Structure formats: C-alpha cells, structure tokens
Amino acid sequence: MAPIKLDSVSKSFGNVNVINDISLAVESGELMVFLGPSGSGKSTLLRMIAGLETIDDGALTIDGVRSENLAPGQRNVAMVFQNYALYPHMTVHDNMAFGLRNIGMSADEIETRVLEAARMLEMEELLKRRPAQLSGGQRQRVAIGRAIVKEPKAFLFDEPLSNLDAALRVRTRVELARLHNRMQATMIYVTHDQTEAMTLADRIVVLNNCRIEQIGTPMEVYLRPASRFVAGFVGSPG
Numbered sequence: 001m002a003p004i005k006l007d008s009v010s011k012s013f014g015n016v017n018v019i020n021d022i023s024l025a026v027e028s029g030e031l032m033v034f035l036g037p038s039g040s041g042k043s044t045l046l047r048m049i050a051g052l053e054t055i056d057d058g059a060l061t062i063d064g065v066r067s068e069n070l071a072p073g074q075r076n077v078a079m080v081f082q083n084y085a086l087y088p089h090m091t092v093h094d095n096m097a098f099g100l101r102n103i104g105m106s107a108d109e110i111e112t113r114v115l116e117a118a119r120m121l122e123m124e125e126l127l128k129r130r131p132a133q134l135s136g137g138q139r140q141r142v143a144i145g146r147a148i149v150k151e152p153k154a155f156l157f158d159e160p161l162s163n164l165d166a167a168l169r170v171r172t173r174v175e176l177a178r179l180h181n182r183m184q185a186t187m188i189y190v191t192h193d194q195t196e197a198m199t200l201a202d203r204i205v206v207l208n209n210c211r212i213e214q215i216g217t218p219m220e221v222y223l224r225p226a227s228r229f230v231a232g233f234v235g236s237p238g
C-alpha cells in the first residue's frame with residue numbers, strides 16, 4: 001500500500017484555485033520530487049500532506065487512513081522547512097529532543113535517538129551549541145536531525161537547500177541522497193531546481209499552474225517530456 005496517496009485533491013484560497021485535481025501515490029522508500037516554478041503549488045501540496053492545510057476536495061490517505069481522521073500529530077510525517085525553524089534558545093541537542101519529550105518518550109530512548117541521528121549526520125561535536133553558533137549548513141543538518149529522531153513514516157522537505165551557498169548546496173544534496181539510501185525512507189522533496197530534481201529523485205512530479213504536467217523518472221521526464229512546458233522547464237534536448 002502506498003504510504004501517501006492523493007486522489008483528485010483540490011484546494012482554493014478564497015476564490016483562487018491553487019491545487020487542481022492532483023492524483024499521485026508515493027511508494028514506500030521512494031524519494032519523490034515535486035518540481036515546479038514558484039507559485040505552482042508545491043508548498044501547499046506538501047503542507048496538506050503534513051496536515052498544515054486542509055483539503056477542499058478529493059481524498060488524501062496516509063497509510064490507508066483518510067486525512068480527515070488524522071490530526072497533524074497523528075500523521076507520523078516530519079517536515080523540514082526552508083528556514084530551518086530551530087528554537088534559538090535551545091542547544092542542538094535540545095532542539096532534537098524537544099519534540100520527543102513532548103510526546104512523553106523515555107529519557108533513555110530520547111538520548112539513543114538524538115545520538116544516533118547526530119552520528120548519522122556527523123554533528124556529534126555540535127550538540128551543545130545553540131543555533132546562533134552554527135553555520136547555515138549546520139543549521140540545516142540540525143533541522144534534518146530533528147526530523148530523523150521522530151523516526152517518521154515519511155520525510156517532507158520544502159526547498160531545504162535554497163538558503164545555502166552553491167558549494168554547500170551540492171554537498172548537502174549528496175548527503176541527503178546518501179541518507180535516503182541508508183535509511184530507505186519515504187521522502188517527498190520540493191524544489192524549483194531542475195538539477196536537484198534530476199539528481200535526487202526516484203520519480204519527479206512536474207507541477208505548473210496548480211496541476212500536474214507529468215509524473216515520471218528523471219530520464220522519462222527529460223527524454224520524453226509530456227508537454228512543451230516540461231521540455232522547457234527541465235531543458236530537454238531537441
């Protein structure tokens with residue numbers, strides 16, 4: 001069963017339609033990229049899956065349970081935001097532990113998870129620092145660590161690299177790909193960057209004007225674009 005499934009989902013803000021009849025299924029362990037220009041609805045779609053926005057029409061199911069029956073906290077998905085959204089007054093350790101303490105997890109289990117995530121992201125030496133004492137790339141790793149410790153069913157990334165400089169963006173992208181391979185985790189990754197999409201995705205969902213232009217592997221989208229828009233956006237040959 002696909003962990004995340006959308007069936008003819010639509011949404012408007014006021015009378016502006018921002019998501020139009022979207023159907024897709026994210027497979028278990030898949031890294032699916034939502035690729036599209038600014039304003040194409042990528043973040044709204046991700047926020048609906050996270051439970052941060054309601055849907056107007058259609059059905060969203062997570063592990064077979066319809067979203068109306070799931071509070072955001074019950075969805076077991078972890079979102080990583082573009083601006084990191086760290087707590088400035090807490091150490092790196094506590095930023096990662098906070099969400100787990102809130103759900104009443106035992107202190108031992110919390111320590112195990114925080115240390116394991118820190119090791120995985122090679123940031124054990126940063127645990128006692130506060131966000132102000134970190135570089136942009138390190139902050140982004142903490143934000144990813146905070147998602148990992150939840151051991152979520154799926155990770156939702158909203159343009160996680162867009163605030164990093166070019167070199168760091170490439171490095172973090174490679175780290176993310178490695179993390180995905182190691183964890184075999186289900187991930188949705190939102191970006192407007194064709195290179196990120198091409199290098200990270202198992203499958204790409206190309207969005208434009210609130211609708212899906214094409215769903216396919218990077219090669220399919222690149223070599224057999226379904227529309228002029230897709231061809232232009234991903235820079236297909238010919």
Ligand code: ADP
Pocket residue numbers: 013018036037038039040041042043044045
């Ligand atoms: P993307 O992430 O692809 O840039 P968004 O999902 O952020 O696109 O936005 C899609 C459209 O929805 C845009 O036209 C945006 O202005 C509009 N929009 C997003 N959030 C809101 C909101 N809370 N209220 C009104 N309009 C919104």
Ligand code: MG
Pocket residue numbers: 042043044
């Ligand atoms: Mg966005």
